[in-house]
Amino acid sequence: MTGMASNSLYNQAIIEEAKAAVGSGTIETPHVSVRCDNPLCGDRITLEALGNNGHLAEVAHRTRGCLLTRAAASIAARHARNLDTAGIEAALQQLDELLSGNKPLKEVWPELAIFRPVASVRSRQDCVRLPLQALSLALAKLGKTSNP
Amino acid sequence: MSSTLKKAFPIFASRTERFHYLDSAATGQICAAAAAALLGYETTARANVKRGVYPLADAASNAFDAARASIARYIGIDDANEVIFTSGTTMGLNLLAHCLTAELAPGDEILLSELEHHSNIVPWQIAAARRSLIVRAIPVKKDGTLELAAIEGLLSARTRIIAVAHTSNVTGAISDTSRIAEAARAAGAYFVLDGAQALPHGPVDLKRLGCDAFAASGHKMFSATGAGIVWMNKELAHRLPPFLSGGEMIRTVSLKGSTYAPPPHRFEAGTPPIGACLAMGAAAEWLASLDWTAIESEERRLTRRLLDGLSATAHTTVLGPAGFCHRRGIISFDVDGVHPHDLCQFLGDRGIALRGGHHCAQPLMERFNLAATTRASLALYNDDADIDALLEGLESAVRLLR
Numbered sequence: 126m127t128g129m130a131s132n133s134l135y136n137q138a139i140i141e142e143a144k145a146a147v148g149s150g151t152i153e154t155p156h157v158s159v160r161c162d163n164p165l166c167g168d169r170i171t172l173e174a175l176g177n178n179g180h181l182a183e184v185a186h187r188t189r190g191c192l193l194t195r196a197a198a199s200i201a202a203r204h205a206r207n208l209d210t211a212g213i214e215a216a217l218q219q220l221d222e223l224l225s226g227n228k229p230l231k232e233v234w235p236e237l238a239i240f241r242p243v244a245s246v247r248s249r250q251d252c253v254r255l256p257l258q259a260l261s262l263a264l265a266k267l268g269k270t271s272n273p
Numbered sequence: 274m275s276s277t278l279k280k281a282f283p284i285f286a287s288r289t290e291r292f293h294y295l296d297s298a299a300t301g302q303i304c305a306a307a308a309a310a311l312l313g314y315e316t317t318a319r320a321n322v323k324r325g326v327y328p329l330a331d332a333a334s335n336a337f338d339a340a341r342a343s344i345a346r347y348i349g350i351d352d353a354n355e356v357i358f359t360s361g362t363t364m365g366l367n368l369l370a371h372c373l374t375a376e377l378a379p380g381d382e383i384l385l386s387e388l389e390h391h392s393n394i395v396p397w398q399i400a401a402a403r404r405s406l407i408v409r410a411i412p413v414k415k416d417g418t419l420e421l422a423a424i425e426g427l428l429s430a431r432t433r434i435i436a437v438a439h440t441s442n443v444t445g446a447i448s449d450t451s452r453i454a455e456a457a458r459a460a461g462a463y464f465v466l467d468g469a470q471a472l473p474h475g476p477v478d479l480k481r482l483g484c485d486a487f488a489a490s491g492h493k494m495f496s497a498t499g500a501g502i503v504w505m506n507k508e509l510a511h512r513l514p515p516f517l518s519g520g521e522m523i524r525t526v527s528l529k530g531s532t533y534a535p536p537p538h539r540f541e542a543g544t545p546p547i548g549a550c551l552a553m554g555a556a557a558e559w560l561a562s563l564d565w566t567a568i569e570s571e572e573r574r575l576t577r578r579l580l581d582g583l584s585a586t587a588h589t590t591v592l593g594p595a596g597f598c599h600r601r602g603i604i605s606f607d608v609d610g611v612h613p614h615d616l617c618q619f620l621g622d623r624g625i626a627l628r629g630g631h632h633c634a635q636p637l638m639e640r641f642n643l644a645a646t647t648r649a650s651l652a653l654y655n656d657d658a659d660i661d662a663l664l665e666g667l668e669s670a671v672r673l674l675r
């Protein structure tokens with residue numbers, strides 16, 4: 126039944142995570158700053174980070190987006206400290222497995238499981254990916270800078 | 274009345290679940306007349322046009338000409354050969370941007386507006402970059418209509434083209450075409466009208482609208498996807514160079530060079546989307562046979578109900594004109610604290626089809642300082658049940674999602 130998709134899509138866990146908005150804000154003098162847009166809806170995440178030796182130390186984000194993007198941004202921010210490229214790749218892989226309806230091999234970020242219902246709504250999957258892509262981009266940018 | 278009209282659209286009888294279609298500004302549902310023309314051609318009358326001499330081919334060519342004539346009548350044009358078939362508004366505006374700028378000089382100016390669909394912005398920007406032209410835009414007022422008082426200041430001796438939408442696909446605001454036409458005439462500029470959202474709401478009289486060129490899509494006027502039209506005045510059509518090239522648009526071809534067919538064929542390279550063109554002709558005929566005074570008054574009544582209902586809904590702001598004289602039933606709104614995509618998903622799963630996003634009008638979103646809006650767009654088949662469903666659904670969505 127179609128009504129089910131939405132009921133479970135907007136489950137309490139997603140709504141609460143979006144409202145928690147972990148990491149929402151700005152950093153005064155960030156080492157890197159990245160912006161990711163979702164061309165479908167114009168949603169945008171601006172992510173600032175401090176980091177060193179290929180690891181993030183602190184992130185802050187301003188997320189203009191739907192509940193899915195905001196919930197994913199909140200989860201991403203919670204796991205950002207000490208994150209490196211391998212870490213974000215593992216999280217992205219977990220998310221992709223979830224979104225394609227499979228059981229992830231590794232649950233690196235257990236909270237990502239709240240997005241399981243999004244597997245049946247293809248048009249919204251990029252909403253969930255956007256904040257993780259922003260982290261990935263920030264790490265790629267950070268990799269090229271060595272900070273004091 | 275809409276229950277009789279609803280019967281003319283096969284989709285409504287085919288749906289067994291709750292179905293409230295409020296996304297006609299994106300695409301209209303196909304009417305039975307257009308569907309029959311499309312299917313009839315593709316299954317029992319298919320042959321290429323303008324080429325064969327056997328009876329089936331001859332009949333296809335005649336039907337193609339007849340479709341052109343039906344559309345010409347629907348837009349108030351006497352000479353059907355002024356109607357050029359395209360694949361839709363986007364292609365039409367690309368054609369116009371390409372061909373009209375071919376004769377401009379570096380530094381010449383094009384005037385658009387802040388409320389344009391990307392299809393009436395990007396082709397002009399690309400042409401401007403290629404030919405070193407300057408693009409300016411008429412600002413939009415708080416109520417979503419064009420700030421035409423600014424137009425004098427935006428025109429210059431170098432303004433060659435003014436290109437604006439007849440009706441905004443975001444707010445439903447209808448442009449004051451006579452004022453724009455007057456300004457274009459005074460400046461010696463061509464007036465291009467994006468008519469994508471005009472044709473679904475009844476026949477138009479292009480002569481009265483005062484434009485020099487016009488583009489529209491069949492799928493928005495209850496026909497098949499894949500076909501649209503451009504109209505341009507005869508003088509222009511005969512003077513402009515071709516857009517796409519290849520078969521069908523030539524007079525002679527030799528390896529040293531080619532000469533081109535007269536319009537409309539000059540602008541119709543390759544095999545056209547014949548079935549979709551015939552369907553568009555059938556839709557135009559059917560639409561022209563309806564009582565538009567009654568349809569318009571019903572659309573106004575439903576628009577008023579929806580505007581009143583939305584204004585009474587907590588945390589909800591409606592964009593666009595408040596009155597009914599200068600707007601269509603295309604209504605964008607913002608629910609504070611609820612993202613349009615969450616709202617559209619939630620209501621979509623309850624059988625209510627709405628559109629959320631920037632509606633391919635990012636400059637207008639920027640004007641209103643919004644990333645996206647939710648849009649309900651009405652057409653001749655909508656009724657009170659659709660409005661009730663939306664307003665009820667909205668209440669529960671706000672309760673859950675906000």
Ligand SMILES: Cc1ncc(COP(=O)(O)O)c(C=O)c1O
Pocket residue numbers: 298299361362363364390392393438440441442467469470490
């Ligand atoms: C005002 C306006 N112009 C242009 C277009 C582009 O039309 P199409 O996608 O049919 O080419 C649209 C479609 O939404 C529109 O609303």
